[in-house]
Amino acid sequence: MSSAFPVICILHSLIATTSGALMMFHRKEIYTFTHGNETAAKLMGSTPQDQLLIRTSDSFSGLLLFAIGLLIFMVSFIKDREFQYFFAKGCALLHVFMALWRVNFERRVEVLAWDWLRLTAGDILLGLSWVLFLVCSWREKYD
Template sequence: MGSYTFHLVCVLHSVAAMTCGLLLMFYTNEVFEFTHGREIAVKIKGSTPHDQLLIRTSDSFSGLLLFALGFLLFMVASVKDRNFQGFFARGCVFLHVFLIFRKFGMLQVWRIYFDRKLEDLGGNWLRLVVGDIVLALSWVFFLLYTWRERYD
């Protein structure tokens, strides 16, 4: 049963990553308007054509990376080796916990140096941290489920 749970968690994470990647590559402006509002989305796009091109290129590459990671997760979902599944799930938990701590660390640097200039994005960190916690918990629940299954 652990194999089915691993497959399900991987596919759910894969669909989320691939969807976010595609949205970031092709519908960046619409996503920013939906998540931040029209006024802030206009500010995020950049003020000069050169800035706009750099920001759009960066967003497209970020979306491509997310899509590739989602595709990789989709391929990993078919692995049947339980030792690999546990190793992979522990690695994913570590990765998400690392991202949570990195965001808290970067938040302090961000507030000290840049908060006055980009005050529109100041409340965004909480949503990002909650998302990382939810994603990490899905892997933790998988590990607990397989541990319970193994030792019952």
């Protein structure tokens, strides 16, 4: 039984729960850190209604990401090899689709013009971690 699956799951869980918590509670600081002051001001909204809508949206997105992180943490304890393969394939595919989304749509958003490249590279690296698990498991199975 490969010990890589729980390690990869816990790594992804830490990334998701941390990102979700930061999105919910430290939105302004994260925008400033990742985009700079000028872009952060644009992303925060210009009217009180826009600001409330964006704050609510970010909070729910952060909550969803936090819940996904907890779910991935729980999945890390499953010992069924077939489920691990299925889950890893699904996660790799999800990261590929996320990278495609960023390339096709997020790069068109003027405010995020240069941010999409960094985020796409992150999606590809996270997807490759699942592919690495699948390759190592496959080699372990047939060696």
